[in-house]
Amino acid sequence: MVAEQRIPELELTVKVRMRLLPARREVEVITEQWGRVSYEGGSKQYGRGAGRRVARQWQFRKGPDGRRRLVETFRYDSRDMTDPLQRAVLEAGWVWREVLFGS
Known part of the structure; x- marks a missing residue:
């Protein structure tokens, strides 16, 4: 099974490939990511593994009191x-077993 998520704001695609092994009641999982290395428009790169990725974007906007806030x-x-x-x-x-290469 494959779960895929595309995040246009980061030019990122994440795929979680899951191989079901019923005899062992186990799921082997390979996580793959394709995306830009930096916000400056670096080249696309491929990564594999269970690493976590977190990203946030912020802007200044006027609040209800008229003051600027992040x-x-x-x-x-x-x-x-x-x-x-x-x-x-x-x-x-x-x-749930994270692997780098399928068996």
């Missing part, structure tokens, strides 16, 4: 996608 306009956390998948696997009584 407001979060965008938030991304890779766990927002992987945690529900992992929870479903564990609640079913299976093992």
Whole structure:
């Protein structure tokens, strides 16, 4: 099974590849990411592994009192996608195993 998420604001694509191993009641998981290295428009790079990625963007906006304040306009956390998948696997009584290469 594959779960894929595209985050246009970061020019990022994340894929979680899950191989079900029913005899062992186990799910092998490979997480892959394609995206820019920096906000300055660096080249696209590929990464593999269970690393967490967090990004936020902020802007100054006027508040109800007329004063400028910093407001979060965008938030991304890779766990927002992987945690529900992992929870479903564990609640079913299976093992969630992060791997770098499939068996």
